[in-house]
Amino acid sequence: MFGRQISKWWLLPPVLIVCSPLLLVFFFAANNFAGAIFGPPAIWDVPFRHPSQDDLVGRYVESERHGYSEYAGPAVLELKSGGTMTVSALPEDSGANTCTLSGSGTWRPDGSQQIDLYFTSDGTPGVCESGGYSFLQVAGHSKPYKLYWVLGDPDSGTGIWLKRR
16 A cells, blocks of 8 residues: 555465365376376387287296285296296286286287286185286387286286296
């Protein structure tokens, strides 16, 4: 009043209070977008076309574990020609159920960048029930391909990298 300047900083707290829900929504959206782009596996590491079944045959051994240290490793997965497989110490976390894939079964590419595993349980305590498991993703653009086993929520970034040996 009377020629004195009033600071406009008093507007900042109400503006922040009004905008904070929008900032929170933006934060979660950006986090999900970054997870989709930067992986794992990262968008630039996904094959352009799904490799043939013969290109995927081999023994894969755990090389890295992201955000999940509950189980002792290393996980080993052997994909054999003819569609059979053996697996040991590969953890599975579907939210309500946590178990380990150890035993034998069959496998097949699903037509995208994933491989479906059909596991036969031997009934040992802690071993997963027989059934289909579909969170094995193919990474790389040429042989030898890497595999990424998703644990829990696919957007969480928790999983196991398997490298061909």
